[in-house]
Amino acid sequence: MEKMRNLSLKKTILLYLALGLAAGFLLSSIIVYTASRIQTSVWEKYTDMDKYITADQQSGGEYLVEVPRPALQEMSAMDRHISETCDFLETYAVLILSMIASMAAVGLFYRNKLKPPIEELHRASQMIAQNDLDFQISYENRDELGQLCLEFDRMRAQLAENNTSLWRMVENEKALRAAIAHDIRMPLSVLRGYQEMLLEFVPTGILDREKITEILQEGMGQIDRLNRFIETMRGMNSLEQRELTNTLIKPDELRGEIEKTAKTVCRESEKNMQIKVWNWEPDGGKFLGDRELILEVADNLIQNAVRYASYAVNIRISCAKNQLILEVTDDGEGFSQDTDTVTRAFYRGDSRDSLQHFGMGMYISRIYCERHGGRLITENTSQGGARVKAIFSGRT
Secondary structure, three states: OOHOOOOHHHHHHHHHHHHHHHHHOOOOHHHHHHHHHHHHHHOOOOOOOHHHHHHHHHHOOOOOOOOOOHHHHHHOOHHHHHHHHHHHHHHHHHHHHHHHHHHHHHHHHHHHHHHHHHHHHHHHHHHHHHOOOOOOOOOOOOOOHHHHHHHHHHHHHHHHHHHHHHHHHHHHHHHHHHHHHHHHHHHHHHHHHHHHHHHHHHHOOOOOHHHHHHHHHHHHHHHHHHHHHHHHHHHOOOOHOOOOOOEOOOOHHHHHHHHHHHHHHHHHHOOOOEEEEEEEHHHHHHHHEOOHHHHHHHHHHHHHHHOOOOOEEEEEEEEEEEEEEEEEEOOOOOOOOOOOHHOOOOOOHHHHOOOOOOOOOHHHHHHHHOOOOEEEEEOOOOOOOOEEEEEOOOOO
């Protein structure tokens, strides 16, 4: 049965026709023989059987003595009808039954070999037309139509993969645009803070020339940082494509750069901020990493902490065993979801500020930590606030 199911269409239809014709010939032979016997029994009613027996005995078995056909007018209406029917069956039974057997063979061939794959392909084409690719063609015969179904299913799988890739590309493009807009906001906020400080204190003469020069230099640093960020993002299709630039990172310099940004943000939000280097023992006395990427993660975590903090934000930096850990803690309500949830793109923990930020900070931070060989960990403190640890592995 298994071999028959996997025969080619040509061999299968020949087999069906051969079996059908054989069955037709066998049945027609039985019908012809039966009709002949019935017809003979009818004729015997109108034959002198004594003469028939005598003639048969005289032939000595050398000749076939047949019962003579009586004239139609000698037979009754019923016997005449039976005799003519038997004549018809003897003449046309083989032809009629051969045609019926052939049609039955073709019908069985269509039902067993053609109909199942055709219906399966029709169903599959309708689902593809409805943009539903979450199905599988279940025709398992290894004939020509089985190969066609297999190729059709491969085409469906390729379409599903292409759709997934296209959707992922669209999502990456969307996330990248949001990430660029999100990460540009922090330097712009710092620049705005510097400008507001200049506008407020320069007319009053409180700031001396040295302080003004320092503020302007800090502003130029933020502008340079924006330029570097834009150049880095140019031509990228996703955050995962960002190339890392390794530089020697010193604790005091990193602390100073993070502190400048944090002070500006906390001053605008009237939150208290404390930052310190807790431990710094990198392998070989140095830590190689992408300074801009680490600062962007720090900016995102500080912005997020300030947004949800009640009064204070604490920042700790440590480095040991060639891992730099940036820990940002706030005294807010803490996280209500796990790390996988809060680090999704466009996730917003509070619907009240959904119009004020993109919900990208934690997502960007997680991607950048992973690009730097580390990870992002979120947890709640014993006092109920939120703590985020950004871990970066040193580069070689």
